[in-house]
Amino acid sequence: MNIDVDLGVRGYRVVTGADARHGLSNLIASRAPRARAAAIVTAAGLVDRPWFDLETGVEQHVVVVPDGETAKTLAAVEYLCERFVSLGLSRDDVVVGVGGGAVTDLAGFAAAVYLRGIGIVQVPTSLVGQVDAAIGGKTGVNLTVGKNLVGAFHQPLGVLCDTETLETLPGRELLSGYGEVAKCWLLERRDPATVGASSREEFVALAVGLKAAIVSADEFEQGRRALLNYGHTLGHAVELLALARDPEELRHGESVAIGLAFAARLAFALGRVDADVVRAHDAVLDAFGLPRHLPAGMATGQLVAIMQRDKKARHDLTFVLDGPVGFEVVTGIDTEVVADVIERFRGES
Ligand SMILES: NC(=O)c1ccc[n+]([C@@H]2O[C@H](COP(=O)([O-])OP(=O)(O)OC[C@H]3O[C@@H](n4cnc5c(N)ncnc54)[C@H](O)[C@@H]3O)[C@@H](O)[C@H]2O)c1
Structure with missing residues (x-):
């Protein structure tokens, strides 16, 4: 499937499907016709995968970086x-960035700053990469004091979301991607009953379609793009607390799933939606096999304090919430109400 990100001269096509990677050399020929060389940036564990048969059509070099989140450093950019x-x-x-979101974020940022910017083609191979990280042009690396604190908007020349690469992805990483897919399912008000009958290709196409439409309307997150943070306010807080005690406890998408369940309950407590909406959220999360309960041992006060520090929060607590006019960014939510809903949410566990 071809999905266009409509950004004028910075616009590009996202191709999804089981053999999307084989379009790489055509993509380079059409979007970078003067290219004579390509640097394929990837992680060590990926070069031996059966799908690592990429052809750029130009002189190509493979540059290997460390795997995962530890690869996202300024030192790696310099390297x-x-x-x-x-x-x-x-x-x-x-x-050409080939790998999970960590690799595509890093490769994208290096491409954004090398010679003040050269072209990048993203070939995301994790579900998170395909449904989220590689689309929309946000690139960056971490500092020791926090994630994604240095970065740039640098739209790719094209993105190839090859679902065949997902065959080798560990189940837990797949589940993490499902957190973002479930978010899209809810934002589009899809029927929970149809999750089971849908294919991975359909999940990727749904999420890419939604993200492409939102990014096309709001490239620099001045408005609508913030809707993509649905479930992320409590999700980030839960993720941070889990990370501090056990890095293996929750993947990002699992934390988002818990945040989605909570956002429905908060919207219900604020009188914005009825109980059916809460039930629909739970049904979607269950259909994807995602967690939707607050993990034990996470104090309400700690969660609220982290959410107040969240970069998306401005003055009071801010959430993306469902409501009578649809999903919207809701600011100025009373922290007492949020704390009370967290307590009741905990009671469901
Ligand atoms: N730029 C954005 O808009 C954006 C959006 C969401 C997430 N992100 C970033 O994405 C990163 C998370 O991405 P992720 O969840 O893909 O994690 P990841 O990149 O750490 O990949 C997870 C693991 O899966 C492996 N892997 C990737 N593809 C594989 C495959 N096909 N087969 C086997 N193993 C494979 C990776 O090597 C790694 O070990 C975070 O750094 C996050 O900040 C960025």
Whole structure:
């Protein structure tokens, strides 16, 4: 399936499907016609996968970076840029990011700053990468004091979401991606009963379609793009507390799922939706096999304090919530009400 991100001269096509990666050389030929070389940036564990048969159609080099979140450092950006110099990459050449969201974020940021910006093609191979990270042009790395604190908007020349690559993805990583897919399912008010009958290709196409439409309307997150943070306010707080005690406890998408269940309850407590909406949220999360209860040992006061620090919160607590006019960013929510709903949410566990 072809889905266009409509951003004028920065616009591009996202191709989803079981053999999308085979379109790489055509994509480079059409979007970077003067390219003579391509640097494929990927993680060590991925180069031996059966789907790692990429053909760029130009002189190609594979540059391996450390795996996962630890790869997202300024040191890795410096390493990549130095490798690009040694490979003789010019402004006409391209970088190809192949891997999970960590690799595509890092490769995208290195491409954004190398020679003040060269083209990047993203080939996300995790579900999170395909449904979220590789689309929309947000790139970046972490600092020791926090995630994604240094970055740039750098739209890719194209994105190839090859669902065949997901065959080798560990189940837990798949589940993490389902957290974001469930979010899209809810934002689009799809029927919970049809989750089971849908394919991975359909999940990817749904999420890419929604993200592409929202990014096309609001590239720099001045408005509508914030809706993509649905479930993320409590989700981030839960993720942070879990990370601090056990890095394996919750993947990002699992935390988002808990945040989605909570957002429905908060909207209900504020009189914005009826109980059917809460039930529909639970049904969607259950259909994806996602968690929807608050993990034990997370104090309400700690969760509220983290949410107040959340970069999306401005003055009071801010949530994306469902309501009579649809999903919207709701500001100024009384922290007492939020704390009370957290307590009741905990009681359901
Ligand atoms: N830029 C954005 O808009 C955006 C949006 C969402 C998330 N992100 C970022 O994405 C990152 C999370 O991405 P993620 O969940 O993909 O994690 P990840 O990149 O750490 O990948 C998870 C693991 O899966 C492995 N993997 C990837 N594809 C595989 C495959 N096909 N087969 C086997 N193993 C495979 C990776 O090597 C890694 O070990 C975070 O750094 C997050 O900040 C960015």
